[in-house]
Amino acid sequence: MDDQDPIASRRDMLRLAGLASLGAGLARAAQDTAPAGESVAGMPFEVRSKVRLGFIGIGGRGTSLIEEFSAIPDVEILALCDVVAEKAGKAKAGLVKAGKPAPALYHNGDHDYEKLVARDDLDLVIIATPWIWHVPMALAGMKHGKHVAVEVPAARTIDDCWALVDTSEATRRHCIQLENCCYGYNEMLVWNMVRAGLFGEITHAACAYNHDLREILFSNEGEGLWRRFEHLDRNGNLYPTHGLGPVAHYLDINRGDRFDTLVSMSSPVASLPEYRKTHLAAGDPRQKEIYRCGDLNISLIRTARGKVITLEHNTSTPQPYDRINLVAGTKGIFRDYPPRIYVDGSHDEAFGSIDPYKARFEHAYWTKVGAMAKQLGGHGGMDFVMAWRLIECIKQGVAPDIDVYDAAAWSAPGPLSEQSVAGGSAPVKFPDFTRHRWQKAAG
Ligand SMILES: NC(=O)c1ccc[n+]([C@@H]2O[C@H](COP(=O)([O-])OP(=O)(O)OC[C@H]3O[C@@H](n4cnc5c(N)ncnc54)[C@H](O)[C@@H]3O)[C@@H](O)[C@H]2O)c1
Numbered sequence: 001m002d003d004q005d006p007i008a009s010r011r012d013m014l015r016l017a018g019l020a021s022l023g024a025g026l027a028r029a030a031q032d033t034a035p036a037g038e039s040v041a042g043m044p045f046e047v048r049s050k051v052r053l054g055f056i057g058i059g060g061r062g063t064s065l066i067e068e069f070s071a072i073p074d075v076e077i078l079a080l081c082d083v084v085a086e087k088a089g090k091a092k093a094g095l096v097k098a099g100k101p102a103p104a105l106y107h108n109g110d111h112d113y114e115k116l117v118a119r120d121d122l123d124l125v126i127i128a129t130p131w132i133w134h135v136p137m138a139l140a141g142m143k144h145g146k147h148v149a150v151e152v153p154a155a156r157t158i159d160d161c162w163a164l165v166d167t168s169e170a171t172r173r174h175c176i177q178l179e180n181c182c183y184g185y186n187e188m189l190v191w192n193m194v195r196a197g198l199f200g201e202i203t204h205a206a207c208a209y210n211h212d213l214r215e216i217l218f219s220n221e222g223e224g225l226w227r228r229f230e231h232l233d234r235n236g237n238l239y240p241t242h243g244l245g246p247v248a249h250y251l252d253i254n255r256g257d258r259f260d261t262l263v264s265m266s267s268p269v270a271s272l273p274e275y276r277k278t279h280l281a282a283g284d285p286r287q288k289e290i291y292r293c294g295d296l297n298i299s300l301i302r303t304a305r306g307k308v309i310t311l312e313h314n315t316s317t318p319q320p321y322d323r324i325n326l327v328a329g330t331k332g333i334f335r336d337y338p339p340r341i342y343v344d345g346s347h348d349e350a351f352g353s354i355d356p357y358k359a360r361f362e363h364a365y366w367t368k369v370g371a372m373a374k375q376l377g378g379h380g381g382m383d384f385v386m387a388w389r390l391i392e393c394i395k396q397g398v399a400p401d402i403d404v405y406d407a408a409a410w411s412a413p414g415p416l417s418e419q420s421v422a423g424g425s426a427p428v429k430f431p432d433f434t435r436h437r438w439q440k441a442a443g
Contacts, residue, residue, distance in 0.1 A: 037166065037168075037169020037170050038169060039169065039434070039435070039437050040168050040169055040172065040174060040403060040404060041254070041399075041403055041405060041434065041437060041440075042399045043172065043174070043399055043403075044397050044398050044399050045147070045174070045393055045394045045397055045398065045399070045400070046123075046394075046397060047394075047395070047396070047397030048123055048394050048395060048397075049074065049395065050074050050075075050076055051074060051075050051076070051123050051124060051391050051394050051395065052076045052078050052121055052122050052123045052124075053069060053075060053076065053077050053078065053122065053123070053124050053125070053126060054077075054078060054079035054080070054081070054116050054117070054119065054122045054124075054125045054126070054146075055077065055079070055080050055081065055091075055125075055126045055128070056081045056082075056113045056116060056117075056125060056126070056127050056128070056129055056133075056137055057081070057082060057127060057128035057129035057130075057133070057151070058080055058081075058082040058084075058087040058088050058090075058091045058128075059082070059087060059128065059129075059222055059223075060222050060223070061128040061151055062082070062087075062091070062126075062128035062129075063087075063090075063091055064378050064383065065126060065128055065178070065383070065387070066080075066091050066094070066095070067094075067376065067378070068376060068378055068383045068384045068386075068387040069126070069387045069391070070095060070098065070100060071372070071376060071384065072387060072388055072391050074391070074395065075391055076100075076101070077095060077100065077103050078101075078103050078104065078119070078121060078122060079103050079104045079105075079106065079116045079119060079122065080092060080103045080104075080105055080106070081105070081106035081107065081112055081113045081116045082107055083107060083109065083110060083112075084107065085105070085107040088105045088106070088107050089105065089107075091103075092105060104119075113137055113140065114140055117137075117140045117141040117144045117146055118144050122146055123146070123147065123394060124146065124147045124148070124149060124390075124394065125137075125141040125146045125147070125148050125149070126148075126149045126178070127141070127148060127149070127150045127151060128151045128178075129151070130226040130227070131153065131156050131226075131230065132156070132226075134150050134151065134153075134154055134155060134156075135154075135155050135160040135163060135164060137150075138150050138154070138164060138167075138175055139163060139164070139167050141173070142167045142168060142171040142173040142175060143167065143171060145171070145173065146173060147173050147174045147175075147176070147394075148173065148174070148175050148176070149175075149176040149177075149178050149390065150175065150176070150177055150178060150407065151178050152177060152178065152179055152239070152241040152242065152245075152410075152411075153177075153239060153240060153241050153410070153411040153414055154175070154177045154241075154407035154408070154410075154411045155407070155408065155411045155414075156230075156234075156411070156414050156415065157415050158412060158415050158416070158431060161407075161408035161409075161411055161412055161415075161431070161433065162408070162431070162433070164404050164407060164408055165404050165405065165408050165433050168403075168404035169404075174399075174400055174403060174404065175403070175404040175407055176390065176400045176402050176403065176404075176407070177241065177245070177402050177406060177407035177410060177411070178386065179241050179242070179245035179386075179402055179406075179410065180378075180379055180382045180383050180386045181241075181242045181243070181245055181246055181323065181379075181382060182245045182246050182249060182386070182401070182402065183365070183382045183383075183385040183386040183389065184246070184379070184380065184382040185362075185363075185366055185370070185380065185381065185382070186325065186336055186339050186354070187246040187249075187325065187382075188362075188363030188365060188366060188385075189354065189357070189358065189361050189362055189363060189366075190246075190250065190325070190327060190334050190361075191246070191249050191250060191363070192361040192362075192363055193334065193357065193361050194250045194327060194329075196361070197331075198331065198332060198343060198357075198361075199327060199328060199329035199330075199331050199332045199333065199334070199343075200329040200330030200331030200332065200344075201329050201330045202250060202251060202307065202327060202328070202329040203307060203308070203328060203329055203330065204307060204308045204309065204327075204328050205247040205250060205251060205307070205308075205309045205310075205326055205327045205328070206247075206309065206310040206311075206324045206325075206326040206335075207243030207244055207246070207247045207309065207310070207311055207312075207323060207324050207325055207326070208243045208311065208312035208313070208314070208322055208323050208324040209239045209240070209242045209243050209312070209313050209314075209315070209323060210312055210313075210314045210315075210319055210321065210322040210323070210324075211314075211315055211319075211321050211322075212315070212316075212317065212318055212319055212321075213227070213315040213316075214271065214272065214275045214279075214315075214316060214318075215279075217231070217272065217315070217316075218275070218276060218279060218280065218286065228272075228286075228289075230293070231272065231291045231292065231293040231316075232289060232290065232291060232292060233292060234292065234293055234414075234418055235266050235292045235293050235294055235297075235418060235421050235422070236264060236266065236293070236297050236299075236313075236413075236414060236415070236416075236417030236418035236419075236420070236421050237264065237297045237299055237311060237312075237313040237413050237414055237417040238293060238297075238313060238315070238414060239313055239315070239414075240311060240313065240410065240411065240413040240414055240417075241410040241411060242323055243311060243312070243323045243324065243325070244309075244311055244410050244413065245402070245406070245410050246325060247309055247325075247327065248406065248409070248410060250327045251303060251307055251309070251327075252441065252442065253303070253406070253409060253438075254405045254406055254409060254433075254434055254438050255438070255440070255441055255442035256305075256438070256439065256440070256441040256442070257303045257304055257305045257307065257438065258303060258304050258409065258430070258432060258434065258438040259301050259303055259304075259309075259409055259412070259413075259430040260301075260302055260303055260304045260429065260430055261301070261302045261427050261428070261429055261430070262299050262300065262301050262302075262413060262416045262417065262420055262427070262428050262430065263299065263300050263420055263425050263426070263427050263428075264297060264298065264299040264300075264413075264416070264417035264420035264421050264425060265297070265298055265299075265421065265425050266293070266294025266296070266297045266298075266421045267294040267295050267296040267297075268294060268295065269291045269292065269293065269294055269295060269316075270295055270316075271295045271316040271317045271318075272291050272295075272316050273291065275316075293316075294421075295314060295316040295317050296312065296313070296314045296317070297312070297313045297314070297417055297421070298310065298311070298312050298313075299311045299312075299413055299416075299417045299420070301413065304438070310324075311413060312324070313417075320337075321337070322337045323336065323337065324336065324337065325337070331343060331344045332344055332346075334354070335351075339353075339354045340352065340353070340354070341353075341354050341357065365385050365388070365389055366381075366385065369384065369385060369388050370385070372384060372388075373385050373388075389401065404433075405433045405434045405438075408431075408433040409430065409433055412430055412431070412433075416428045416430065
């Protein structure tokens with residue numbers, strides 16, 4: 001895999017993308033003939049005292065997720081799948097070294113995951129593969145009776161978002177989006193502040209995935225083998241959920257409000273072509289690639305209740321990491337990077353530190369497992385808090401925090417921004433993946 005010719009591999013990826021979306025299209029067509037499913041919002045998990053997991057995709061992300069989940073008591077990892085046998089083998093060796101039972105391995109080609117999801121001893125399948133594989137793998141898992149948890153973004157077309165919703169409803173299996181940023185210390189602290197009314201009536205928010213990925217995009221391993229190809233054929237927000245997930249929580253999206261309309265603009269493409277001039281050999285075939293995705297994509301989203309969100313995506317230019325993470329209302333504002341707060345009348349018109357607020361607003365999950373989360377360290381601890389909380393939901397037999405309607409709505413700005421940019425920044429409508437059930441507030 002690591003020695004692949006990039007152009008040939010791009011052709012393969014596009015062929016696979018075609019197959020993947022064809023699969024989802026077929027699934028949609030099949031579901032269209034069935035009555036719309038009963039909602040899975042609030043549907044509890046079956047109670048389990050031990051939670052049995054299978055993993056598909058043991059690259060950078062899959063490996064770190066295995067570390068987080070395997071650190072949780074009562075988790076059993078029974079099966080691992082990756083097309084690269086050494087990656088699955090290395091993860092297995094790590095588990096055995098840590099005193100865990102040896103998981104079964106699946107590494108015989110692109111579709112060996114179908115054998116993993118067909119096992120009858122898994123409660124949840126975790127999917128951390130390149131984006132084009134998320135939907136076919138999630139659909140296969142649910143159709144085999146497994147709950148699935150999918151890396152971000154869950155889907156990259158609107159048809160695929162619907163395929164996830166239709167299949168989750170038809171199979172009564174959850175499709176969870178593994179949006180770790182929803183579990184960050186600041187995000188959970190701020191969510192508590194919002195719910196306590198500290199910022200008054202919320203009117204707007206801003207969020208982003210602004211992360212200089214140039215080195216990773218041109219790497220000869222890991223994401224460099226697939227992620228840059230998304231820049232060839234798509235122009236929009238390729239990775240919306242890290243910023244949008246936490247903001248969706250602040251704004252009660254799918255639980256009293258919903259994303260309604262989006263307009264989007266993309267800047268020119270300049271930074272990837274400039275970077276490769278000085279970082280790749282003159283004869284490298286990647287010098288001939290033509291990128292369509294503008295360096296910066298910026299979208300405006302209006303919710304059904306009239307709230308406004310700005311959403312940015314920029315993985316191409318030199319810049320410090322920034323998810324913005326701003327929420328504001330009639331009584332104050334929070335914004336991140338660095339974290340700062342202003343509450344009406346409290347700081348003489350200057351932002352202040354969030355430290356004095358921590359004792360009152362720290363989220364209970366962080367109070368409970370924050371020390372362990374920091375010790376494991378994945379993305380500052382948010383990865384462990386997410387993993388622990390998902391396993392707790394299964395053990396307690398309650399609904400997951402993030403369900404298929406969230407996975408679809410948070411992923412949808414990808415294809416919708418492409419559509420808006422292609423249409424001269426025309427407004428485009430979000431589908432109502434909840435089928436009008438969004439008006440019901442969270443219980
Ligand atoms: N939430 C986060 O913070 C975060 C961070 C990094 C990546 N991600 C997401 O995780 C996913 C994986 O990213 P990554 O960085 O681990 O990429 P990666 O390239 O390192 O890993 C992907 C793995 O999937 C394997 N794979 C590809 N096709 C397969 C198939 N048909 N069957 C089985 N295995 C297959 C590859 O061999 C590879 O090991 C992506 O969706 C990415 O967006 C999320």
